[in-house]
Amino acid sequence: MKYLDEYRDGEVAKKIVADIHRITTKPWVLMEVCGGQTHSIVKHGIDHLLPESIDLVHGPGCPVCVTPLEMIDKAHAIARQPDVIFCSFGDMLRVPGSDGDLFTIKSLGGDVRVVYSPIDCLKIARANPDKKIVFFAIGFETTAPANAMLAWQAREQGLKNVALLVSHVLVPPAMAAILGSPYNRVQGFLGPGHVCAIMGYREYEPLSARFKVPIVITGFEPLDILQGTLMTIRQLEEGRAAVENEYSRILDREGNVPARKLVDQVFEIADRKWRGIGNIPESGYILREEFRDYDAEKLFDVMEIDTRESGACISGEILRGIKKPHDCPAFGTACTPQRPLGATMVSAEGACAAYYSYGRHLKQEKSRQGDLVAIGGAA
Amino acid sequence: MSGPAAEDSAAAPELQALGSCALPIFDHKQIVLGHGSGGKLTAELIDKIFLAAFSNPTLDKLDDQAVLTVNGSRLAFTTDSFVVTPIFFPGGDIGRLAVNGTVNDLAMSGATPLYLSAAFILEEGLAVDDLRRVVESMRAAALEAGVQFVTGDTKVVDRGKGDQIFITTTGLGVVPEGVNISADRARPGDKIILSGYIGDHGMAIMSQRENLEFESTIASDCASLHGLVAAMLDTPGQTSQDFLHCLRDPTRGGVATTLNEIAKRANVGMQIEEDAIPVRDSVKGACEVLGLDALYVANEGKLVAIVAPESADAVLRQMRAHPLGADAAMLGEVVAQHPGMVLMKTGVGGTRVLDVMFGEQLPRIC
Numbered sequence: 001m002k003y004l005d006e007y008r009d010g011e012v013a014k015k016i017v018a019d020i021h022r023i024t025t026k027p028w029v030l031m032e033v034c035g036g037q038t039h040s041i042v043k044h045g046i047d048h049l050l051p052e053s054i055d056l057v058h059g060p061g062c063p064v065c066v067t068p069l070e071m072i073d074k075a076h077a078i079a080r081q082p083d084v085i086f087c088s089f090g091d092m093l094r095v096p097g098s099d100g101d102l103f104t105i106k107s108l109g110g111d112v113r114v115v116y117s118p119i120d121c122l123k124i125a126r127a128n129p130d131k132k133i134v135f136f137a138i139g140f141e142t143t144a145p146a147n148a149m150l151a152w153q154a155r156e157q158g159l160k161n162v163a164l165l166v167s168h169v170l171v172p173p174a175m176a177a178i179l180g181s182p183y184n185r186v187q188g189f190l191g192p193g194h195v196c197a198i199m200g201y202r203e204y205e206p207l208s209a210r211f212k213v214p215i216v217i218t219g220f221e222p223l224d225i226l227q228g229t230l231m232t233i234r235q236l237e238e239g240r241a242a243v244e245n246e247y248s249r250i251l252d253r254e255g256n257v258p259a260r261k262l263v264d265q266v267f268e269i270a271d272r273k274w275r276g277i278g279n280i281p282e283s284g285y286i287l288r289e290e291f292r293d294y295d296a297e298k299l300f301d302v303m304e305i306d307t308r309e310s311g312a313c314i315s316g317e318i319l320r321g322i323k324k325p326h327d328c329p330a331f332g333t334a335c336t337p338q339r340p341l342g343a344t345m346v347s348a349e350g351a352c353a354a355y356y357s358y359g360r361h362l363k364q365e366k367s368r369q370g371d372l373v374a375i376g377g378a379a
Numbered sequence: 380m381s382g383p384a385a386e387d388s389a390a391a392p393e394l395q396a397l398g399s400c401a402l403p404i405f406d407h408k409q410i411v412l413g414h415g416s417g418g419k420l421t422a423e424l425i426d427k428i429f430l431a432a433f434s435n436p437t438l439d440k441l442d443d444q445a446v447l448t449v450n451g452s453r454l455a456f457t458t459d460s461f462v463v464t465p466i467f468f469p470g471g472d473i474g475r476l477a478v479n480g481t482v483n484d485l486a487m488s489g490a491t492p493l494y495l496s497a498a499f500i501l502e503e504g505l506a507v508d509d510l511r512r513v514v515e516s517m518r519a520a521a522l523e524a525g526v527q528f529v530t531g532d533t534k535v536v537d538r539g540k541g542d543q544i545f546i547t548t549t550g551l552g553v554v555p556e557g558v559n560i561s562a563d564r565a566r567p568g569d570k571i572i573l574s575g576y577i578g579d580h581g582m583a584i585m586s587q588r589e590n591l592e593f594e595s596t597i598a599s600d601c602a603s604l605h606g607l608v609a610a611m612l613d614t615p616g617q618t619s620q621d622f623l624h625c626l627r628d629p630t631r632g633g634v635a636t637t638l639n640e641i642a643k644r645a646n647v648g649m650q651i652e653e654d655a656i657p658v659r660d661s662v663k664g665a666c667e668v669l670g671l672d673a674l675y676v677a678n679e680g681k682l683v684a685i686v687a688p689e690s691a692d693a694v695l696r697q698m699r700a701h702p703l704g705a706d707a708a709m710l711g712e713v714v715a716q717h718p719g720m721v722l723m724k725t726g727v728g729g730t731r732v733l734d735v736m737f738g739e740q741l742p743r744i745c
Binding site: 004008009010013014017042043044045046047048049090094103104106107108116222223226338356357358359360361 | 407408409410411412413419589654663664667669670717720722724725726727728729730731732734
């Protein structure tokens with residue numbers, strides 16, 4: 001299939017894997033920033049194909065994972081209101097708050113709807129003038145333009161019954177926080193392809209220079225991941241540290257300029273709390289003063305909700321690349337996607353959930369290498 | 380912290396050891412949509428509520444149908460309810476689905492389907508023309524499948540208390556002598572065969588529901604499979620009909636869920652190859668757009684067969700000669716290792732677990 005199968009071609013994959021094995025002479029720790037990349041790596045078994053000396057650690061780029069519990073509780077408090085239609089991206093519905101998830105609220109009579117685009121909320125608002133339509137505007141820079149467009153269009157169209165519950169975070173401050181930590185292990189990054197499709201990769205250049213790390217902006221298909229890994233290892237082996245672009249079929253250095261402009265007009269940068277990590281200065285977006293009439297946090301008086309997280313879960317260390325899911329004693333036993341204990345297990349893109357769904361055979365496999373190699377027998 | 384979280388900690392000591400956490404919900408106090416998804420939540424509901432009350436050796440097999448011996452005859456007996464929005468979709472409608480779904484549940488035991496019942500729950504305001512269209516479609520599907528409706532029931536509920544039309548069909552069939560098909564009969568070495576392209580039905584419904592327009596319309600694969608099963612049982616060169624160990628139609632939850640159910644039921648592992656799984660380009664593209672995985676998407680005219688290794692090639696040839704099995708493929712085999720777990724070799728050469736779906740399949744953010 002065009003634009004899909006080409007990037008999943010087993011023969012091409014073999015060649016790139018062989019190149020990676022050929023040029024790797026030392027152990028290296030690489031972090032893929034995005035949850036979508038983590039998902040792809042584990043879903044396609046890519047980590048399994050790399051040399052043992054290459055350690056892929058999983059980054060903070062899962063929007064569902066890093067949305068703070070208190071924000072989820074705020075969402076639930078709003079969704080329970082009788083005159084509200086609460087709209088969300090699909091995978092937020094199953095994220096548990098302190099008391100149930102959005103599915104539970106829906107089953108109790110709350111009007112909770114999955115939308116594919118925030119813009120769908122405008123149509124819902126026009127069709128339901130006596131209801132307040134609240135959109136859960138979460139995500140990284142990738143979803144920011146569409147979310148900004150909702151606020152912009154609502155104002156343009158004079159719709160008074162639309163509001164956004166904003167929990168937007170930014171990638172570069174999180175990478176700086178990881179690199180600046182005394183516990184940092186990460187030596188090179190597979191940079192966030194979709195984020196850079198909006199933002200370009202200009203702002204990654206000072207990061208790469210300051211911390212002397214290679215950053216290769218990488219896509220999400222298996223061959224993208226393998227090619228990005230090859231490019232990062234090549235830089236490390238050659239002693240270079242630059243920003244390179246593996247995802248050039250989608251993006252360039254400037255990104256999507258009109259989208260960036262819209263984001264700037266609607267949002268401003270502010271401090272943000274990250275689930276599992278804590279507060280990071282200037283790491284997110286809030287609505288600008290002129291859009292505050294659309295701010296659900298103010299409209300619904302939920303500012304006081306402040307939920308404390310469990311200190312037991314190691315998701316903070318996983319999101320910073322210090323530990324892996326298998327390092328957690330609760331992984332797969334006390335903590336599963338059905339009963340998540342923390343951030344990285346709640347979303348399908350979270351490292352723990354991805355390991356659980358696709359990779360929980362790996363632990364047992366380590367102890368009996370080769371057993372699974374002969375998977376053949378199929379036609 | 381309050382509610383389910385606190386109760387959960389009390390119930391599970393391992394959680395307490397990790398500190399009380401605000402997150403987990405385990406036992407639902409209300410039914411959520413995921414309980415009807417065919418995934419883990421459905422299994423939990425069946426286990427904790429229905430099996431707890433009704434348990435008996437026949438039910439406990441958890442096959443798609445019960446096979447009962449009555450006066451020396453083996454009868455296959457099954458029931459299924461149909462709720463679908465929209466009620467008309469490319470490739471079928473709720474009426475055709477209600478006939479084929481129940482016929483297929485009978486066919487998965489190797490039975491010859493004979494009689495059906497139909498119970499209708501109609502919502503006040505439903506257009507009689509729509510009902511007539513659905514019933515006509517049921518008549519045609521029953522004729523094709525060689526079954527007769529021999530009893531039925533009708534109820535009407537207030538507007539808003541139903542979704543146009545719900546149909547429950549119950550089916551009765553006869554299992555031929557020498558046929559012994561059940562999920563617990565999968566054994567190491569057996570081959571896993573799939574009868575054709577996956578995900579067509581689910582994506583046909585989904586693209587109608589989301590008003591998605593693709594270059595080519597995706598049509599449901601809705602079909603009665605008993606003819607294909609009969610052809611498989613007639614595979615030439617076999618000394619008995621014992622080579623067909625297990626059959627399932629991968630409806631809700633898709634092929635991934637069906638394979639897991641068989642693996643758990645028979646306490647065996649499975650290894651399959653991603654590249655061997657037939658998926659249409661249109662379905663693959665639609666899944667990609669919606670952030671879904673075709674392996675978890677519903678089918679209404681496909682079956683998974685677990686076949687003795689020495690007969691597998693002949694069965695596959697026989698299936699390919701039948702119109703409903705023309706695109707049949709060998710996916711892999713049953714193994715003794717990792718019992719209850721299905722592993723898949725991916726297109727790029729990696730290996731991963733093919734898990735059961737938890738609840739509803741949800742589109743990802745980005």
